[in-house]
Amino acid sequence: MTLPDLHTNRIDLKLVAEMVTPGSRVLDVGCGDGALLALLAETRDVDARGIELSREGVAGCVARGLSVIQGDADTDLTEYPDDAFDYVILSQTIQATRNPRFVLEQMLRIGRRAIISFPNFGHWRMRGQVFFMGRMPVTDSLPYDWWDTPNIHFCTIRDFVTLCDAVGAVKERAVALDAAGGRVGVSAPWWFWNLFGAQAVFLLKRG
Amino acid sequence: MSDFSASLADPLREANEPTSEVARFGPDTPLLMDCGVALDHWQIAYQTYGTLNAAKSNAILVCHALTGDQHVASRNPVTGKGGWWTAMVGSGKPIDTDRFFVICANVVGGCTGTTGPASTNPETGKPWGLFFPMVTIRDMVRAQRHLIDALGIETLFCVAGGSMGGMQVLQWAASYADRVFSALPLATAAKHSAQNIAFHEVGRQAVMADPEWRGGRYLEEGTRPSKGLSVARMGAHITYLSEPALHRKFGRKLQDREAPTFSFDADFQVESYLRYQGLSFVERFDANSYLYVTRAMDYFDLAADHDGVLAKAFAGTKTRFCVASFTSDWLFPTSDSRAIVHALNAAGASVSFVELESDKGHDAFLLEEPNLFATTRGFIGSAARARGI
Incomplete structure (x- = not known):
């Protein structure tokens, strides 16, 4: 799934791309139309592979020459051997998986590093909508109503850190971006990120 | 260019002296077959399109399906019709003959010029018939490798094919990984399913039940098991289609009549269509072939050659794969393609996979399918960039 806000999204993709060592082997889980894969192939010279659920997404990726298979993050990661990739990326997709913990564990098994970016449900605008309006949040970057959203497992940055601890993942890097795409204070405490980060990007490795 | 006004070729003659290029091999280059036989005198008939570049790096081998032949993109001399994959192969087509050197050869066991049961056995001067050794997909690929050697091509840029052609693509990638830069197996499987073996057996029994089959010696005795082969083709043809495609094309419509005739005439259009398919098939295809x-195809099980683990067939491969299936293909369903993809993933291979939406059944790979063409163009284009051609 890709966020409709192209500006924010591109900063998010660039941030992910910066975390990838040039020349490495990368799997992008939920690669959508292949924007990140194309960026990685062009700027980081990586061996880029993708998995995408939608038939249209895969057909588009293959037609533009990307190495992408039609598959499901929840079921198809088990097919890959241990350490098959240097990086396994889950960009704006973890909230749409049925079993985020299992997906994260599989990513850490088949990749030496995992990169996860996700929208932060703890952002002040989200909290504001719940608190003041008593409604599930709908924002520019998350425009779905609760009954038609593909995003079934929302979390906050704090929640995600708890999951990392639960699966024994080591956080090598973490970056929070505000709604405009700027970085939230690098040395700020978690609670500050959790309030002002519209989305977060984590670089993880096995503990 | 082919002369479309030319008279049609005799299929019997085509089996030995085809209207194609032919590479002939003698005892110094025997065809070593899986059944243990070494064919000392054998030949392979093939067509080429486009120009081989100086580096010999732009060759694409197209592998044909069960009843196909080497005439992939040009007039078939026996039927007078165009090639069997002109939607895909030709000038400006996804497999572009302006850019690539395309080779298509008749398979071993076939009947359009490569050695098979309709060919003359040099030891007896009679048709091989059932004395021809049993053929496997790997034998077909071995024969193609001899041809590629003879053409002086070290590495094929791509090996492409659907159905049984896709089986050959997979076998090429498994047997000669270093010689296959990219592979395009379409609507295929790494093993033939029990259901598909069952369908084939019905077809074979139909041929053998025809008294004119004469225990396989019909060519010598001057007969043809046309009825049996026709029934085999009718049955098989149904498996290449889908209920939605049959319904769209025929429904329950009657053939040239207002009401059922209360007879076993071909009242329904679908019956008439199948009878025509059967009759036209026997004019061009040898029953023993x-x-x-x-x-x-029945014997094909790529994993069985590798301790039952399909991924081992592709261990360490550097070949780039693109696998595609069709939603309505129940003969080679998407699950068959997924099994290939899972094995390739487990082997760490570069693989793309897409299930394409189509209601045309197994035959979709041969037809106008824009999504298949876009996928093929993208895959071949990116492979060509990686290959530097």
């Missing part, structure tokens, strides 16, 4: 080539 049909037995041999269906058997080769």
Whole structure:
């Protein structure tokens, strides 16, 4: 799934791309139309592979020459051997998986590093909508109503850190971006990120 | 260019002296077959399109399906019709003959110029018939490798094919990984399913039940098991289609009549269509060839050659793969393609996979399918960039 806000999204993709060592082997889980894969192939010279659920997404990726298979993050990661990739990326997709913990564990098994970016449900605008309006949040970057959203497992940055601890993942890097795409204070405490980060990007490795 | 006004070729003559290029091999280059036989005198008939570049790096081998032949993109001399994959192969087509050197050869066991049961056995001077050794998909690929050697091509830029052609693509990638830069197996499987073996057996029994089959010696005795082969083709043809495609094309419409005739005439259009398919098939295809080539598909099980683990067939491969299936293909369903993809993933191979939406059944890979063409163009284009051509 890709966020409709192209500006924010591109900063998010660039941030992910910066975390990838040039020349490495990368799997992008939920690669959508292949924007990140194309960026990685062009700027980081990586061996880029993708998995995408939608038939249209895969057909588009293959037609533009990307190495992408039609598959499901929840079921198809088990097919890959241990350490098959240097990086396994889950960009704006973890909230749409049925079993985020299992997906994260599989990513850490088949990749030496995992990169996860996700929208932060703890952002002040989200909290504001719940608190003041008593409604599930709908924002520019998350425009779905609760009954038609593909995003079934929302979390906050704090929640995600708890999951990392639960699966024994080591956080090598973490970056929070505000709604405009700027970085939230690098040395700020978690609670500050959790309030002002519209989305977060984590670089993880096995503990 | 082919002369479309030319008279049609005799299929019997085509089996030995085809209207194609032919590479002939003698005892110094025997065809070593899986059944243990070494064919000392054998030949392979092939067509080429486009120009081989100086580096010999732009060759694409197209592998044909069960009843196909080497005439992939040009007039078939026996039927007078165009090639069997002109939607995909030709000038400006996804497999572009302006850019690539395309090779298509008749399979071993076939009947359009490569050695098979309709060919003359040099030891007896009679048609091989059932004395021809049993053929496997790997034998077909071995024969193609000899041809590629003879053409002086070290590495094929791509090996492409659907159905049984896709089986050959997979076998090429497994047997000669270093010689296959990219592979395009379409609507295929790494093993023939029990259901598909069952369908083939019905077809073979139909041929053998025809008294004119004469225990396989019909060519010597001057007969043809046309009824049996026709029934085999009718049955098989249904498996290449889908209920939605049949319904769209025929429904329950009647053939040239207002009401059922209360007889066993071809009242329904679908019956008339199938009868025509059967009749036109027997004019171009040898019945014993049909037995041999269906058997080769039945025996195909790539994993079985690798301790039952399909991923081992592709261990360490550097070949780039693109696998595609069709939603309505129940003969080679998407699950068959997924099994290939899972094995390739487990082997760490570069693989793309897409299930394409189509209601045309197994035959979709041969037809106008824009999504298949876009996928093929993208895959071949990116492979060509990686190959530097």
